[in-house]
Amino acid sequence: VLDYLLNGLALGAIFAFIALGYTMVYGIIKLINFAHGEFFMFGAFLGFFVLRDLGVERLPLPQPLPILLSYVVALTAASLGAGALAVATERIAYRPVRRAGRIAALITAVCVSLILQNLAIKAWGAEPKAYPQPREWTEVGDLDGTATANLYAVKRLVTTEGKVVENEARVVTIGEPLGDATRARLRAEGHERVYRQVPLDRGWTRGFVILALALWAPVLWFLVKRTRMGKAMRAVSEDADAARLMGIDINRVISWTFFLGAFVAGVGGVAYCVSYGKVEPFTGFLPGMKAFIAAVIGGIGSIPGAILGGLVLGTAESLIPYALREGLGWEAAFAWKDAIAFALLIVILVFRPTGILGRPAREKV
Amino acid sequence: VSGELLFWLNLLVTVGIYALLAVSLNLINGSAGMFHLGHHGFWALGAYSATWLTINAASLPGPLLYALSLLLAMAVAALGGLTIGIPCLRLRGDYLAIATLGFGEIVRIAVQNSPEDFLGGSLGIRVPRILMDVTRKTQVTFRLLSLAIVVVACAATIVAFRNFLRSTAGRRLLAVAQDETAAGLLGINPTRSKVLAFVMGSAVAGLAGGIYAHYMGGLDPKNFLFMEMVKMFLIIVLGGMGSFSGCVVGAFLVVATEQLLNRAPEAIASWWQVLFPLILAIMIIFRPQGIFGRKEITDIIRSWRRSAA
Numbered sequence: 029v030l031d032y033l034l035n036g037l038a039l040g041a042i043f044a045f046i047a048l049g050y051t052m053v054y055g056i057i058k059l060i061n062f063a064h065g066e067f068f069m070f071g072a073f074l075g076f077f078v079l080r081d082l083g084v085e086r087l088p089l090p091q092p093l094p095i096l097l098s099y100v101v102a103l104t105a106a107s108l109g110a111g112a113l114a115v116a117t118e119r120i121a122y123r124p125v126r127r128a129g130r131i132a133a134l135i136t137a138v139c140v141s142l143i144l145q146n147l148a149i150k151a152w153g154a155e156p157k158a159y160p161q162p163r164e165w166t167e168v169g170d171l172d173g174t175a176t177a178n179l180y181a182v183k184r185l186v187t188t189e190g191k192v193v194e195n196e197a198r199v200v201t202i203g204e205p206l207g208d209a210t211r212a213r214l215r216a217e218g219h220e221r222v223y224r225q226v227p228l229d230r231g232w233t234r235g236f237v238i239l240a241l242a243l244w245a246p247v248l249w250f251l252v253k254r255t256r257m258g259k260a261m262r263a264v265s266e267d268a269d270a271a272r273l274m275g276i277d278i279n280r281v282i283s284w285t286f287f288l289g290a291f292v293a294g295v296g297g298v299a300y301c302v303s304y305g306k307v308e309p310f311t312g313f314l315p316g317m318k319a320f321i322a323a324v325i326g327g328i329g330s331i332p333g334a335i336l337g338g339l340v341l342g343t344a345e346s347l348i349p350y351a352l353r354e355g356l357g358w359e360a361a362f363a364w365k366d367a368i369a370f371a372l373l374i375v376i377l378v379f380r381p382t383g384i385l386g387r388p389a390r391e392k393v
Numbered sequence: 394v395s396g397e398l399l400f401w402l403n404l405l406v407t408v409g410i411y412a413l414l415a416v417s418l419n420l421i422n423g424s425a426g427m428f429h430l431g432h433h434g435f436w437a438l439g440a441y442s443a444t445w446l447t448i449n450a451a452s453l454p455g456p457l458l459y460a461l462s463l464l465l466a467m468a469v470a471a472l473g474g475l476t477i478g479i480p481c482l483r484l485r486g487d488y489l490a491i492a493t494l495g496f497g498e499i500v501r502i503a504v505q506n507s508p509e510d511f512l513g514g515s516l517g518i519r520v521p522r523i524l525m526d527v528t529r530k531t532q533v534t535f536r537l538l539s540l541a542i543v544v545v546a547c548a549a550t551i552v553a554f555r556n557f558l559r560s561t562a563g564r565r566l567l568a569v570a571q572d573e574t575a576a577g578l579l580g581i582n583p584t585r586s587k588v589l590a591f592v593m594g595s596a597v598a599g600l601a602g603g604i605y606a607h608y609m610g611g612l613d614p615k616n617f618l619f620m621e622m623v624k625m626f627l628i629i630v631l632g633g634m635g636s637f638s639g640c641v642v643g644a645f646l647v648v649a650t651e652q653l654l655n656r657a658p659e660a661i662a663s664w665w666q667v668l669f670p671l672i673l674a675i676m677i678i679f680r681p682q683g684i685f686g687r688k689e690i691t692d693i694i695r696s697w698r699r700s701a702a
Binding site: 136147313366 | 499
């Protein structure tokens with residue numbers, strides 16, 4: 029159970045990351061930003077390219093950058109890229125419809141989401157790509173007995189353009205007998221050192237996302253509650269017209285909000301793909317929907333609500349199917365977890381439309 | 394020549410099915426003013442329940458089974474509309490959109506995860522041909538027959554909906570769509586009116602699903618993606634929110650564009666998926682009432698005659 033709970037919390041932390049963007053944008057311009065999931069996807073792709081090119085999973089030692097630093101670079105690229113895309117999207121697509129009514133804006137958002145998704149297919153292809161998994165290597169000294177794992181060595185290759193590329197190559201297969209013969213063969217092939225892969229604990233991704241959320245949430249809270257821009261954001265969400273009369277540049281506030289939301293979503297995108305091991309143009313759709321559900325559960329417009337909602341949804345999505353499988357013997361329960369999330373949304377909307385931490389909005393006639 | 398004929402017949406049948414979907418969506422989104430984004434879910438419900446009956450009652454004579462399966466498709470979709478409508482229709486605007494969108498996704502996920510011997514799961518399912526044998530020689534006849542069925546269904550639905558909107562219940566619905574609070578103060582039960590429209594709309598989507606299943610001869614959960622919902626929405630936005638004949642015109646524009654593009658080389662063909670959302674966004678910004686607005690074709694012809702006279 030603890031394992032499922034932790035998985036749920038990690039997933040929930042990712043939902044929370046994305047939900048923050050939904051909630052901030054909704055708080056300011058009352059728009060459900062459907063394209064938010066695509067910002068997330070874009071960030072995940074940028075992270076993918078950075079991690080691939082920095083070679084976090086390849087053997088050549090020394091690696092260009094230590095693994096941890098590679099991740100910092102990937103996360104920074106992802107969040108800045110997603111933020112830039114969000115600002116551009118807002119400027120091009122959302123600003124013209126801001127006065128056209130909420131439904132028109134919502135449809136525009138749905139369209140933007142689909143357009144970005146399909147452009148991503150055009151650019152990067154529709155097939156899922158394996159996300160680089162960090163691997164750690166350790167040198168193997170004594171070559172006796174039988175091999176308990178595949179052993180690898182660095183192989184120099186010369187490409188057709190004459191460039192020297194270092195790549196890993198398997199030199200000993202698991203179960204192969206080791207000894208003088210193998211040693212002689214390796215020496216003949218020019219492999220001075222052989223390495224074994226250190227199995228990374230699957231749990232490290234969980235720790236990574238939970239830690240990232242724990243670090244990010246206070247920063248965000250500080251930005252929104254303690255800075256001038258944050259104050260302006262809150263003022264605009266309370267009453268845009270009054271805020272303008274007070275000399276607040278609304279367009280700047282909105283751009284900033286979009287940027288901040290996508291900035292966080294980019295982090296979530298990388299984290300999500302690291303834990304699922306693949307990235308594709310449709311990566312953003314389902315987590316985007318889930319994160320929106322999380323924002324509604326927590327009370328849309330509220331930042332602590334988004335985090336709480338994300339954690340609640342992630343945990344529910346992990347524990348409810350677990351309980352159904354263990355309690356009722358329903359083997360297929362995990363295939364239905366997406367349906368459970370949507371059902372949860374409908375239940376929440378019906379019984380407490382303002383969410384757990386939302387303030388009820390009074391409607392005047 | 395025969396290939397060309399088959400292409401255009403297929404196009405017309407597809408137009409008919411989308412017109413049926415769009416007309417029913419239009420009753421909900423256009424006339425009743427609700428923002429419903431889960432119509433593809435009702436379509437799938439209808440298609441799969443018709444398929445289920447066709448497979449499990451194979452001993453019945455073909456035409457009877459065909460009619461029964463369409464009835465079941467409508468009933469199941471209507472029931473789905475009722476169960477989802479009663480809790481959700483108290484929500485407004487964008488919340489309703491999200492809840493119904495969630496429903497549409499649930500239906501698809503459920504079908505995808507269904508056991509293979511029940512609804513085929515993610516691999517899809519074959520629908521037995523019960524109206525007639527479909528071979529290469531009879532293909533033209535089959536498509537003509539399907540076209541006749543879909544045209545009749547479409548015409549009947551449009552007439553039924555127009556008459557409904559002129560009835561007391563229909564006027565109540567229009568009042569609720571204009572101002573829910575005011576209508577409530579006049580003693581109209583807004584939820585009941587909206588649920589009624591929702592159930593009618595979903596039943597017709599179920600009918601479209603049944604016809605679609607029999608026409609295609611096979612179903613795949615990937616036929617019911619959210620993109621289909623976007624197409625339907627584009628159709629009613631092009632045709633005009635609240636105009637049923639506009640839906641038919643819109644359906645023709647959208648389906649013909651898609652199918653003609655599909656004949657183009659691969660590199661161009663897949664651009665419709667970018668093109669459609671783009672047109673939809675541009676329409677919604679610059680002419681949100683669509684080509685026809687609330688007018689029907691008959692109204693427009695009448696006003697032409699008047700101005701000519």
